[in-house]
Amino acid sequence: MNTENFDLSGYLKERRTLLEESLNRIILQFDQQRELVQAMRHSLMAGGKRLRPVLGMAAAEAAGGDFRYTLPAACAIEMVHTYSLIHDDLPAMDNDDLRRGVPTCHRAFSEATAILAGDALLTHAFTILSKPGKIISEPGGKPLFELYPDKRVLLELVALISDAAGVNGMVEGQMMDMLAEGGVSSSTSSATSNLNCPSDQMECLRKLHHLKTGRMIVASVQAGALSVGADSATVTLLSTYAEKIGLAFQVVDDILNVEGDASVMGKAAGSDHLNAKLTFPALLGLDESKKFAARLIEDAIEPLFSAVFEKRTLPLISIAQYILKRDR
Amino acid sequence: MNTENFDLSGYLKERRTLLEESLNRIILQFDQQRELVQAMRHSLMAGGKRLRPVLGMAAAEAAGGDFRYTLPAACAIEMVHTYSLIHDDLPAMDNDDLRRGVPTCHRAFSEATAILAGDALLTHAFTILSKPGKIISEPGGKPLFELYPDKRVLLELVALISDAAGVNGMVEGQMMDMLAEGGVSSSTSSATSNLNCPSDQMECLRKLHHLKTGRMIVASVQAGALSVGADSATVTLLSTYAEKIGLAFQVVDDILNVEGDASVMGKAAGSDHLNAKLTFPALLGLDESKKFAARLIEDAIEPLFSAVFEKRTLPLISIAQYILKRDR
Numbered sequence: 001m002n003t004e005n006f007d008l009s010g011y012l013k014e015r016r017t018l019l020e021e022s023l024n025r026i027i028l029q030f031d032q033q034r035e036l037v038q039a040m041r042h043s044l045m046a047g048g049k050r051l052r053p054v055l056g057m058a059a060a061e062a063a064g065g066d067f068r069y070t071l072p073a074a075c076a077i078e079m080v081h082t083y084s085l086i087h088d089d090l091p092a093m094d095n096d097d098l099r100r101g102v103p104t105c106h107r108a109f110s111e112a113t114a115i116l117a118g119d120a121l122l123t124h125a126f127t128i129l130s131k132p133g134k135i136i137s138e139p140g141g142k143p144l145f146e147l148y149p150d151k152r153v154l155l156e157l158v159a160l161i162s163d164a165a166g167v168n169g170m171v172e173g174q175m176m177d178m179l180a181e182g183g184v185s186s187s188t189s190s191a192t193s194n195l196n197c198p199s200d201q202m203e204c205l206r207k208l209h210h211l212k213t214g215r216m217i218v219a220s221v222q223a224g225a226l227s228v229g230a231d232s233a234t235v236t237l238l239s240t241y242a243e244k245i246g247l248a249f250q251v252v253d254d255i256l257n258v259e260g261d262a263s264v265m266g267k268a269a270g271s272d273h274l275n276a277k278l279t280f281p282a283l284l285g286l287d288e289s290k291k292f293a294a295r296l297i298e299d300a301i302e303p304l305f306s307a308v309f310e311k312r313t314l315p316l317i318s319i320a321q322y323i324l325k326r327d328r
Numbered sequence: 329m330n331t332e333n334f335d336l337s338g339y340l341k342e343r344r345t346l347l348e349e350s351l352n353r354i355i356l357q358f359d360q361q362r363e364l365v366q367a368m369r370h371s372l373m374a375g376g377k378r379l380r381p382v383l384g385m386a387a388a389e390a391a392g393g394d395f396r397y398t399l400p401a402a403c404a405i406e407m408v409h410t411y412s413l414i415h416d417d418l419p420a421m422d423n424d425d426l427r428r429g430v431p432t433c434h435r436a437f438s439e440a441t442a443i444l445a446g447d448a449l450l451t452h453a454f455t456i457l458s459k460p461g462k463i464i465s466e467p468g469g470k471p472l473f474e475l476y477p478d479k480r481v482l483l484e485l486v487a488l489i490s491d492a493a494g495v496n497g498m499v500e501g502q503m504m505d506m507l508a509e510g511g512v513s514s515s516t517s518s519a520t521s522n523l524n525c526p527s528d529q530m531e532c533l534r535k536l537h538h539l540k541t542g543r544m545i546v547a548s549v550q551a552g553a554l555s556v557g558a559d560s561a562t563v564t565l566l567s568t569y570a571e572k573i574g575l576a577f578q579v580v581d582d583i584l585n586v587e588g589d590a591s592v593m594g595k596a597a598g599s600d601h602l603n604a605k606l607t608f609p610a611l612l613g614l615d616e617s618k619k620f621a622a623r624l625i626e627d628a629i630e631p632l633f634s635a636v637f638e639k640r641t642l643p644l645i646s647i648a649q650y651i652l653k654r655d656r
Binding site: 030034035036037040083087090092093110111112113115116118119120122123124126127129130131151152154155156158159162163165166167168171172174175178179 | 480496
């Protein structure tokens with residue numbers, strides 16, 4: 001299977017457009033004059049890679065299904081992802097001023113409004129999963145998902161996404177990150193001292209990323225597969241793919257941060273900057289980190305070349321390869 | 329039907345105990361050393377009236393069902409309620425130091441931890457609704473709800489609770505409250521100027537309370553009734569009850585605030601304090617507010633005296649009467 005002729009950029013654009021049309025229809029259901037709705041729209045419609053929803057759609061295709069059936073889960077997941085960015089950007093957390101090239105929600109509106117916009121996006125994700133037929137419709141107004149899908153599947157999606165996003169998933173990942181960076185406890189002396197895993201820093205870093213981003217990336221792929229009724233063997237195989245590319249994404253992020261620093265600030269890898277934060281280059285060195293990321297991607301895509309998939313896995317393979325070679 | 333011999337205090341205590349045992353089992357599933365879990369437990373197990381879950385159980389009984397079947401919804405609703413208190417108490421919102429007699433979550437932990445604990449409670453509410461069998465079990469470890477209930481009902485509960493809690497419900501109510509108090513926009517000159525309802529202050533105040541507290545109280549009663557398969561006529565009747573007692577609760581709150589002020593601070597009703605915030609006594613006067621609350625309670629309970637209920641509505645009637653005569 002040759003991925004060189006696959007038009008990934010065209011594929012991503014088409015899928016993102018479909019997602020954003022659906023998200024837009026969701027937001028347009030509300031009075032656009034409302035402060036809360038404006039804040040939700042500001043963050044939800046600010047662009048971004050839409051990696052999670054696109055992975056969900058690509059997983060549905062790999063499983064031989066119609067990717068449009070993943071739209072409720074894809075929209076819900078993007079709303080959960082956006083809420084997490086809004087809350088992570090707050091002054092009490094990372095205190096960021098810019099996100100996706102525009103002012104963060106609390107800068108564009110207010111801190112209170114940003115907290116509430118995040119809460120509303122998270123809550124509405126579950127309204128969408130429980131009532132997809134009423135929410136997602138074709139441009140003409142005809143519901144796309146009147147019969148969509150089995151209610152047991154929808155309830156499974158609620159369980160899957162809430163579990164990945166919550167106390168044993170993304171929220172705990174952010175909590176670990178805050179503790180690791182000393183943003184919460186002022187008595188923090190080293191990056192791992194608050195993390196209950198002092199013995200193995202590598203294990204600790206992997207756990208942090210698994211919780212903070214990995215679980216939602218895995219859930220995205222699983223949600224896509226479940227939405228089209230994939231069998232459990234396919235779900236398991238795609239989950240492993242997602243786990244590996246999720247981790248690779250973080251390793252590449254860390255590498256880009258170091259190399260970005262090196263070119264911009266004239267600092268070499270291994271500088272004091274690296275010691276301030278637990279990262280893969282800090283633990284493994286830059287070269288080993290690059291090899292680690294390459295191996296993860298290789299392991300992720302290897303099973304997807306199987307003939308049983310009849311080239312339906314081309315998008316997933318291309319996305320994985322893109323993660324490795326991206327430069328920003 | 330005579331409510332005088334009904335032991336409301338014993339009833340409330342018994343139902344609260346059952347709820348708190350379930351909430352405790354939920355929290356004990358997690359590592360108690362975790363910062364996030366400690367913050368969730370701090371706020372979730374700090375007592376409180378547990379009005380919403382008890383109303384849900386009482387509604388199930390009124391509909392002739394086993395109130396234990398409401399426990400998943402009751403726990404989920406109390407977790408959603410607790411998250412809303414944690415976020416409302418934050419410095420960017422009401423900036424409160426005490427809640428239910430103990431330090432607020434952000435005072436006991438940190439602002440970041442409080443935001444995340446609220447997020448985790450909200451998210452976990454939906455895990456409970458989607459997987460009640462794995463979460464709520466008897467003290468011996470046997471799942472109480474292995475067969476509980478129809479998955480269609482669970483999905484309906486997700487829709488009901490997320491809708492009442494979200495962008496068209498509780499979160500918007502808090503947004504309106506922030507705008508009304510001038511906590512968000514610094515250009516606010518009067519209590520209603522930001523609320524898009526300048527023409528009728530009474531309508532505005534009712535809408536605020538309907539969204540901020542009313543919708544979740546109605547959802548609590550509906551969730552209780554749905555959990556035991558109540559027919560739609562009963563659900564409608566109980567919803568009207570809930571809407572009226574929810575509003576009465578807020579009117580009584582406003583009255584108690586004024587009378588508390590008068591005795592403690594030596595201020596009379598109608599003082600400048602009243603003008604600063606939109607309240608029922610400020611709009612109607614104290615006497616008319618008391619009559620309004622009494623009429624709401626009367627209207628709420630009148631249909632519940634019907635013989636078809638065979639005294640099963642005694643708890644709901646007694647709770648309504650208690651709301652009117654409470655003194656704190």
